[in-house]
Each structure stands twice: as structure tokens, then as C-alpha cells.
Amino acid sequence: MLLPLPQRRRDTEENILPLINIVFLLLIFFMVAGALHTRAPFEVEPPGTEHADDSNPDNQVLAISADGELALGGEALERPALTARLREREGDTLLQVKADSGLPAAALTDLLGEIRAAGIPRIRLLTVHRGE
Amino acid sequence: MHIEVAPRRAHRIGLTPLIDVVFILLVFFMLASSLLDWRGIELATGSTPADRDTPPPITVTVLANGSIRYDGGVYEDSAEAAALMQARIESGEASAVVVEPDTGVTLGPTVAAFDALAGAGIEALGLGQGR
16 A cells, blocks of 8 residues: 655745735734823722713823722822822923722812812813723 | 854744734733723802802702702603703793702712713703712
């Protein structure tokens, strides 16, 4: 009986070229479409909206967890320290706030009053777009 | 004198290290970046002194289930309530709408009600102090 000889293996590098192409495309997609942000040391799930305007978070976002923990620019801090830090900010008028949707709204309005008292005239509440 | 030059060996760069690095970069960007579509709500400051001529704002309360209490009635459909408010603003009876969360209401329903009123065409919106 005559068995066919095993075919000579082609160059393995040639075989993985399509794989590399795909991986490169995925890499470029995630680099372009994704955004790198400083993250708060706790989980924050922002509320959803349908009609709000576009807004990209900057690196000085004030994050508030559902339990009322605070973090400014990814760095956890206490409430007295927060007002001190906000008073240091000059010329920077807009503060973005990323608050958890489970946070009692009264706690947020309370805090916003304090932020305004610290001299921040514009506050923007960050939300996530919810598709219709 | 004739010096013999060693024949240049064709030097091929291996693809495997390249792929390793690209894979690591890919994993990094997949984990570190977020694809969320961020939006922002500008919260009006309460510091603007009210004009004497400006009519008072309408105050509505958001209940825990997301419905709106306005003028004694509870509206589950915010568009219905928004139409009533819009009519009052247009007639000059009121200047703005202030959304107030009821006791213990979380941010989720409050922002949803705020957003629904904004979507129904009310432009002058503010977030009031909760109780």
C-alpha cells in the first residue's frame, strides 16, 4: 500500500499573518475608540440619560460612590479636604461630577451646595447615554 | 590585496516577539479603556439672584418610582406633566422648573425625571435641594 507522503509544512510565520492583521486591527480599534480615564478607587455606576449633550470626562472628575465616598481625579479624599482642594483651583470654572445612580439625591444636592460655596460656578453631572 | 568580504547573511526579524507585544498592547487597551458614551447635564447654580420681575419657578417632586408630583397630581408619564408646565412657562406664569427629589430618592430616578423633562422641551431646568 502506498501512503501519501505528508505534505511539507509551509512556513508557520506565513500562516499566522492573517491572525496578526486581525490583532492589529483590534488594537487600533481599541486605541482609537476607547478612552483612558483616571478611575475612582470605588465602583461608580452613573445614571443614564437620553437627551443630555456630549461630554467627555476630564482628569479632574469628582467621583461619588453610592455610600458617599469621594475621589477627585482618582484620588480618594474626605469632605473637608475636598473643599480645600477645590478652593485651590483657579481659573478652572467647570467641575465634572460622576455620581453613582444609587446615591441619595439629597446627599448630592447637599454636596453641590458645598462645592458652589468653595467657588466652583459651573458643575456638570456626568451620565451615560442610554440607547432608545 | 584582496579582502574577502563575508557574505551578508539575510537577517530576518522573527514575527513572534512582535505578536507577543501587540497582544499585550491589545489586552492593555481592552482592559484599561472604556467605550461608554458619556453625556453631561449642566446643573444650574442657585446663586443667580432672582429678578423681581421674574415669575417664580415651578417646583416638582420626583418620587421613588420615578413619577413626578406636580401641582397636587402624580404623573407617571412625564411628557403629560411637561406639557402642562410648558404651557405655564409660555404664558409667563412661571420662569423655570426646579426638580426636587423626595426624601430618600436616589440619583437614578431623579436624573431620569430631569432628562425626561429636558427631552419634553423644557429648557430652564434646575435641580433643587432635596429634603
